[in-house]
Amino acid sequence: MEEKYIKEVKALNAVKTPPLGGREASAISVFAPATVANVVCGFDVLGFAVNEPGDEVVMRLTNKPGITISKITGDNGRLPLDPAKNTVSVSVQHYLNSIGRNEIGLDIELHKKMPIGSGLGSSSASTVAGLFAIKTLLGDDADPARLLPFAMKGEEMACGYGHADNVAPALFGGFVLIRSYEPLDVIRLPHPENLHCAIVFPDVDVPTREARQIIRKNIQMKDAVTQWGNIAGLVSGLFMNDLNLIGRSMKDVLVEPVRSMLIPDFYKMRDMAMEAGAISFGISGSGPSVFAFTEDADTAHRITQKLQQHLTALSIGSNTYVSTINDNGPRVL
Structure with missing residues (x-):
């Protein structure tokens, strides 16, 4: 499904995966914000990001290929450490598959700084933090919009449907409109500064x-x-x-x-x-x-x-x- 999405995000310059640039780091910590989806009348097509709460992902390169999750805090034991069942690791794996970097070893710590099941995009904040972390860790200077299809894969695992009204504002910031899912067409909207x-x-x-x-x-x-x-x-x-x-x-x-x-x-x-x-x-x-x-x-x-x-x-x-x-x-x- 992610290959289909990559081909479709033409408006976001996501048709082709560019080569990695910059220099790889060994560890990074990333925060991604909570979001308000739907915004009352825009079911699955409108959302915006807020300053707090949010989630933090700490990611480290390791010598052994594959992804491990060594620690999750703030979830009261509700989230899986199994990388095949966690939205963060699953999304990151899809991203690594897309750039042909499956030889990479990663260890992930997920620190939940927001309530699970709150309606504030808990899974999307974690997923976006993980994807932004791996992109930055590897020195990938391509448009962050390329991460959106992989973030939607995390939402698909979390709730059964790969909607973007949480992950898009978490990834891009601001107020976001998903004009279309097929083909995927996402637009940032202006908003009053005093809102x-x-x-x-x-x-x-x-x-x-x-x-x-x-x-x-x-x-x-x-x-x-x-x-x-x-x-x-x-x-x-x-x-x-x-x-x-x-x-x-x-x-x-x-x-x-x-x-x-x-x-x-x-x-x-x-x-x-x-x-x-x-x-x-x-x-x-x-x-x-x-x-x-x-x-x-x-x-x-x-x-x-x-x-x-x-x-x-x-x-x-x-x-x-x-x-x-x-x-x-x-x-x-």
């Missing part, structure tokens, strides 16, 4: 695979038309720096009505966020995290505080994050 994101992750379990399975397979034409209009309105609002248009466009009539049932007091939290000054409110990815756009950091902090207090009253723990949109993507630590 802040308030994120609350309730401590409830919403597995991504199950959250995808409950989505309706058939929809009414009137709902599709509403959704198309909202996606177009959101993209237009981003280009025009129109916060009001962004807010009134972020409505979902297809996915949110079903997924919201998995999140305690979702509509109550939405009302609270809007009353506290949010521009918009919705589910991050498959949930259970929720997010709100605001015009400033103070409003974002006020919203996270109010929602966290509400969840505490329901005996539900939570984590909160406030961030601008991260335009940088992965970085070497």
Whole structure:
């Protein structure tokens, strides 16, 4: 499948694998950010990166060919050390296959700095950190966009479908639109500089695979038309720096009505966020995290505080994050 993707990413200059450049290092540590996928109305086609949380991958060259995972922290034992079953190592192996470097030996440490199953792109952050690490470690100065098909392979392993609305913003940074999957066509969108994101992750379990399975397979034409209009309105609002248009466009009539049932007091939290000054409110990815756009950091902090207090009253723990949109993507630590 990765060969098919490489041929298709023409808009990202990913048709042909260029030779490696620079000088190989022996070890590297890379951070990749969390992401908010869907952005309410753009199921599988919209996403953006945030500054925190995120994941860290430490990668070292070894003398023995093949990939090993020597350590995983922060996962409470939930992630496999088997390199054939971990999204980081599987994606890196696909990349090595593509450049003909299977003689390389690698040891990987994965440090989870974000919750698993949060709806914040946990698997994509790890995968992108690993791919950016191996690319940098080997001195591959080609366009990072070539890594996207391999990152999508990690998503396919994680949830059964190789969607790009998490891995693309994690890899490129910023606000991203996946215009098409076949052929793959990914576009970075502008956004207002003062746009802040308030994120609350309730401590409830919403597995991504199950959250995808409950989505309706058939929809009414009137709902599709509403959704198309909202996606177009959101993209237009981003280009025009129109916060009001962004807010009134972020409505979902297809996915949110079903997924919201998995999140305690979702509509109550939405009302609270809007009353506290949010521009918009919705589910991050498959949930259970929720997010709100605001015009400033103070409003974002006020919203996270109010929602966290509400969840505490329901005996539900939570984590909160406030961030601008991260335009940088992965970085070497």
